[in-house]
Amino acid sequence: xSDVFHDLVGQxxxxxxxxxxxxxxxxxxxxxxxTLEIGGGPxxxxxxxxxxTGPPGSxxxxxxxAFAAALQCLPGTGCGTCPGCHTTLAGTHAxxxxxxxxxxxxxxxxxxxxxxxxxxxxxxxxxxxVIIEDADRLTEAAGNALLKAVEEPPPRTVxxxxxxxxxxxxxxxxxxxxxxxxxxxxxxxxxxxxxxxRRDGVAPDVARWAAAATQGHxxxxxxxxxxxxxxxxxxxVLAVPRRLTSVGAAFDAASALIExxxxxxxxxxxxxxxxxxxxxxxxxxxxxxxxxxxxxARGSAGQIKDLERRQKSRATRAQRDALDRALVDLAAFYRxxxxxxxxxxVAPVHADTAELADTGARxxxxxxxxxxxxxxxxxxxxxxxxxxxRIAVEAMMLSLWKG
Ligand SMILES: [Zn+2]
Numbered sequence: 001x002s003d004v005f006h007d008l009v010g011q012x013x014x015x016x017x018x019x020x021x022x023x024x025x026x027x028x029x030x031x032x033x034x035t036l037e038i039g040g041g042p043x044x045x046x047x048x049x050x051x052x053t054g055p056p057g058s059x060x061x062x063x064x065x066a067f068a069a070a071l072q073c074l075p076g077t078g079c080g081t082c083p084g085c086h087t088t089l090a091g092t093h094a095x096x097x098x099x100x101x102x103x104x105x106x107x108x109x110x111x112x113x114x115x116x117x118x119x120x121x122x123x124x125x126x127x128x129x130v131i132i133e134d135a136d137r138l139t140e141a142a143g144n145a146l147l148k149a150v151e152e153p154p155p156r157t158v159x160x161x162x163x164x165x166x167x168x169x170x171x172x173x174x175x176x177x178x179x180x181x182x183x184x185x186x187x188x189x190x191x192x193x194x195x196x197x198r199r200d201g202v203a204p205d206v207a208r209w210a211a212a213a214t215q216g217h218x219x220x221x222x223x224x225x226x227x228x229x230x231x232x233x234x235x236x237v238l239a240v241p242r243r244l245t246s247v248g249a250a251f252d253a254a255s256a257l258i259e260x261x262x263x264x265x266x267x268x269x270x271x272x273x274x275x276x277x278x279x280x281x282x283x284x285x286x287x288x289x290x291x292x293x294x295x296x297a298r299g300s301a302g303q304i305k306d307l308e309r310r311q312k313s314r315a316t317r318a319q320r321d322a323l324d325r326a327l328v329d330l331a332a333f334y335r336x337x338x339x340x341x342x343x344x345x346v347a348p349v350h351a352d353t354a355e356l357a358d359t360g361a362r363x364x365x366x367x368x369x370x371x372x373x374x375x376x377x378x379x380x381x382x383x384x385x386x387x388x389x390r391i392a393v394e395a396m397m398l399s400l401w402k403g
Contacts, residue, residue: 010187026076054184057217108141135161265318375399
């Protein structure tokens, strides 16, 4: 069976909920009365606003897209093959809008425009679906704009939000109270390996290794299995504990980590930055002369500045995300060492550095290993709280060296 929920790995409960709701939505649609109830009720659980929660990599946005496809499905089951399913999954359905915040937060103007468009009648006669990835990155004003729409939803509009959790830091209590929550769990490494083999044609042993090394993060596992650069980056991060032999080495390691994150971020945004800029310049008629060209140029300068500001914000976000991935890998190494020090019968996350973790555990003991693990986690927290990444990483490296 290969319907739209097929790739939602290890999430049977959530899939049951979404199937039931999509079925109910199809019935409501066919009787022409989309009166939806919050949190269950006669509508079979279909409602206007949903929050998909779960740890990174659990498939929040995969779940939201699959559900959107099921809502737009012609037979109403999420068959995976009809034009409704197909265009939704391909990102080209006219009535499905996807918001992926590129900067550090989703702004109010973006949200207002979105809410306005979401209120229009669906062109296919089904639902207007708005998917908001990283809803935890909404600004307060944007959150308020969204709240208004969720409080009085247009009859055929469905909002699908994705967030790490329903903690008030991630999603406002008032929005949360209007939404049905679909909790996703971290899929098991076995489930992730299975999907890599089946869907992406990865060799079973590579799939198992990548699934374990990324702790059940489907997207990262796929990248690690298929992208040599991703493997090199991981190897460089895991070499850090071995390299910390002096104060100077600690500072060097901090610089290397920051620079690697910058390089990774730059390569991920460079192409789209260039495309956007040339598209804007073309739209503004760059190089035009004649009457009005001077005042047009003044207006263009503003638009280009605006684009540059957005691109800078996106680059900052990409850098932080890259650095965070490195810190997660590093934390897992110290976690492996801690398991050894405590004699816990648990498989290591990084099988290929297990020996190094063994050696570390013997010289640091459980207490020293725990302090190091905590140093990595505090570094993540500090960066999230807007401490300058270089300062946070240098402090971390010194703690990792001294113990
Ligand atoms: Zn379908």
